Amino acid sequence: MTTTEQDGRAPLRSVSDSPPDAAALARRVEEFLAEHDPAGTDAADFLRARFAAGLAWVHYPAGLGGLGAENGLQTAVDAAFARAGAPENRPRLNVIGLGMAAPTILRFGDDAQKQRWLPSLWTGEDIWCQLFSEPGAGSDLAGVGTSAVWDGDAWVLNGQKVWTSMAHHARWGIILARTDPEAVKHRGLSYFVVDMTAPGVEVRGLRQITGEAEFNEVFLTDVRVPDDQRLGEVGQGWAVAQYTLMNERVAIGGGTLPRESGAVGALAARWREHPEARTPGLHDRVLRLWVRTEAARLTAERLGQQQAAGQPGPEGSGVKITYAGLNQECSSLELELRGEDGLRYPDYTERRPEVEDYGSRDAGWRYLRFRANSIEGGTTEILRNVVAERVLGLPAEARADKDVPWKDLPR
Amino acid sequence: MSAPATPETGDLLYSDVEDDLRASVRALVEKQAPWDAVLRRTDTDDAVDTDLWKRLTQEIGVAGLAVPEERGGAGASWREVAVVAEELGRAVAPVPFLGTAVATALLLGTAEDELLASVAGGERTAVLVVGATRGAGRPVPVVERQGAGDLLAGTVTAVVDAVTADVLLVPVSATEIAVVEAGADGGGDGVTRTTSESLDMTRRLTDVTFDGAPARIVTGADVDHALQVGAAVLASEQLGLAERCLADTVAYLRDRHQFGRQLASYQALKHRLADLWVAITQARAVARYAARCAADGSPDLPVAAAVAQTHCSEVALLAAEDGLQLHGGIGFTWEHPAHLFLKRARADALVLGSADHHRTVLADLVDLPA
Missing domain, CATH: 1.20.140.10 (Butyryl-CoA Dehydrogenase, subunit A, domain 3)
Known part of the structure; x- marks a missing residue:
């Protein structure tokens, strides 16, 4: 059974001195680079050594890639390594691992689990994915039906997950599964780490409206998961999952957002480059979107300032609602400005896109892809409920799923 | 043809001083001008709550916030002025704060220090005489000068916060304004003010007519x-x-x-x-x-x-x-x-x-x- 960090075991490596400040970190990076020439060292070796030196994520504990330093000091360390031409740890491919799995393992894993998973996660040798959503559980994530049944020496998982980014690259997946269908739905869940190469795990590309398969469906058939791959207690999976999702929130702040960044940039560029397409009606619409984007930019800046001042506000949900709408409206209007060009589409062939910069993609592709912005990571409708209930203090939606065993809920 | 540069954002939060200022203004306004009192006033000829204005300017000093101390103000800034505007907006308080802000911004660019100080102290109110809907970025109409150039003739309609103004600041060219004494009860020498029923009952519009009104011409006004x-x-x-x-x-x-x-x-x-x-x-x-x-x-x-x-x-x-x-x-x-x-x-x-x-x-x- 799991031993959590709250059990008070001694840390893996004791550090007697206080956490390093910015200057001390800069010195350590310098010393590290003197010993490990980025140009002359194998990338994987370099990254493993950087992890061992505690310069991976400096706010993590010593022995787990960090030095217990302040979170805000990471940016300068990353910048110093980047300047020296150090290899990257596949941050975009492993965005789920670095952003969501790692903090959850750190918070809920025992020492053995941390040692087992965090080093190869940080170096990018192992990519992670998140197996949460199901065809029958999207916004209502706590309704997941994938079952985990104890079978003497392991949990046996059966079910179907969907919208799984990176599953086709992933070695490991974090998964929310139902261990007690008799319990009320939030209480019958447990949280595991699944070996994506284990027998019974099948990953299929899920073709989307752009023609590509950016996400996956993952089918689990009698997948055996040892108990030492459970994070948190049995029946406490919802709390662990909520912690994971808390880390999903887009980090805002840290420097000035450029004016005209995002979807309005392409729209404005098109307007400037094609005077022949201008009409008074289109002009007014372009200007309205420009103003709304500038307002959204300043709102995000203000939110960043509030967070930096230690006044975390609930504006994050609002910023997400706003940017989803702006992306959609700007890309839609851009197609209109393009006229006949707006009717063409580059390629509907089913393929696997690499992690990419949206700005480099065709206008038609962006128009289609941005439809998902108001669905993924919390639908706009759910976020409105969040604002109404948590910010404005309005009554919660009436619920039919309280005090009812999960197995008896209509579906 | 290119995307505009990104200026520095600056501080978008409220300072402790601004929070204190807000609390003072709110306490005074809630006591002196609750909405039912504001509503009752709309049925009278006293469009402006001159008593509230007096207390706002003299007890809190709202008219002098953006004026440097050496010119008779409080030496704060437009940030604090904006906080007061938030509070007066939430109360739809019938006081000439907006007009005073515009007039102050105008006077700060001139050498009219005596007038500026009296406006900052709330002893007098001044207003820029342009139509209410005129916005920045386009030339404003000017009023014609007569004779040797120090008499005005013409009409400016729908001026905001001119009801109780003591001093009228009238654009007469792109860089010059005429300073005119408004006089009491609707008109000074050669000035006629007519305040009409307005959609916004808490900020009534005034038509101002000049007919040989004596003026002092001031340069440097932006x-x-x-x-x-x-x-x-x-x-x-x-x-x-x-x-x-x-x-x-x-x-x-x-x-x-x-x-x-x-x-x-x-x-x-x-x-x-x-x-x-x-x-x-x-x-x-x-x-x-x-x-x-x-x-x-x-x-x-x-x-x-x-x-x-x-x-x-x-x-x-x-x-x-x-x-x-x-x-x-x-x-x-x-x-x-x-x-x-x-x-x-x-x-x-x-x-x-x-x-x-x-x-x-x-x-x-x-x-x-x-």
Whole structure:
């Protein structure tokens, strides 16, 4: 059974001195680079050594890639390594691992689990994915039906997950599964780490409206998961999952957002480059979107300032609602400005896109892809409920799923 | 043809001093001008609450905030002026604060130190005599000079905050203004003021006619800059009004029950309020940015003011209109404050230039030509 960090075991490596400040970190990076020439060292070796030196994520504990330093000091360390031409740890491919799995393992894993998973996660040798959503559980994530049944020496998982980014690259997946269908739905869940190469795990590309398969469906058939791959207690999976999702929130702040960044940039560029397409009606619409984007930019800046001042506000949900709408409206209007060009589409062939910069993609592709912005990571409708209930203090939606065993809920 | 550069954002939060100032203004206004008192005044000929104005200027010093100490002011900045505007907006207080802000911005650029100090101290009020809907970024009409050039002739219609003004500042060329003594009770020498019923009962419009009015000509006045500063201040007034409308509506929907449920429990209504809240967070950000640009003399003020006016005009209007709608029948009655906010929001969306005016100005500023 799991031993959590709250059990008070001694840390893996004791550090007697206080956490390093910015200057001390800069010195350590310098010393590290003197010993490990980025140009002359194998990338994987370099990254493993950087992890061992505690310069991976400096706010993590010593022995787990960090030095217990302040979170805000990471940016300068990353910048110093980047300047020296150090290899990257596949941050975009492993965005789920670095952003969501790692903090959850750190918070809920025992020492053995941390040692087992965090080093190869940080170096990018192992990519992670998140197996949460199901065809029958999207916004209502706590309704997941994938079952985990104890079978003497392991949990046996059966079910179907969907919208799984990176599953086709992933070695490991974090998964929310139902261990007690008799319990009320939030209480019958447990949280595991699944070996994506284990027998019974099948990953299929899920073709989307752009023609590509950016996400996956993952089918689990009698997948055996040892108990030492459970994070948190049995029946406490919802709390662990909520912690994971808390880390999903887009980090805002840290420097000035450029004016005209995002979807309005392409729209404005098109307007400037094609005077022949201008009409008074289109002009007014372009200007309205420009103003709304500038307002959204300043709102995000203000939110960043509030967070930096230690006044975390609930504006994050609002910023997400706003940017989803702006992306959609700007890309839609851009197609209109393009006229006949707006009717063409580059390629509907089913393929696997690499992690990419949206700005480099065709206008038609962006128009289609941005439809998902108001669905993924919390639908706009759910976020409105969040604002109404948590910010404005309005009554919660009436619920039919309280005090009812999960197995008896209509579906 | 390129994307505009990104100016420094500056501080968009409220300082402790600003919070204290807000608390002082709110306490005074809630005591002196609750909405029912404001409503009662609209049925009288006393359009302006001169007693409240006296206390605001003399006890709190709201008219001198943006004026340096050595010129008779408090040595604060337009950021603090904007905070006061938020509070006066949430109370639709009938005082000449907006007009004073524009006049102050104008006088700060001139050598009229005596007049500036008396305005800052609240001993006199001054107003820029241009039509209410004139916005920055386009030339304002000038009043004709007669004779040796120190007599004025002409009419300017729909001037805001001119009802009780002691001094009229009249544009006579691109860089010159005429300073005219307004006189008491509607007119001084050669000046006739006619205040008419106005859509916004708490900020009435005045037509000003000059017929050989003696004037002193002052140079160095930047009318366009004054209108930009005014737009920034007005955006904060609109923000305060919108916040008030949202707060009142939330309170009402929590209190009122229909079909055996709190109105606030209906998702259709919750989502409208959530959207309004999101819009108000944006109004706060753009209004704060415009105020800080005015305070710091940022070259981005023309853009910031235009963005703030475009956005805050629409948000305040949305808040007032949705607020009235969500109050149902009671919101349509005279004895409920919703119409005070609606009328002010509707008027504010035209005052100092409509949203359309500001978008047109912005098109040139950010290189998105027609």
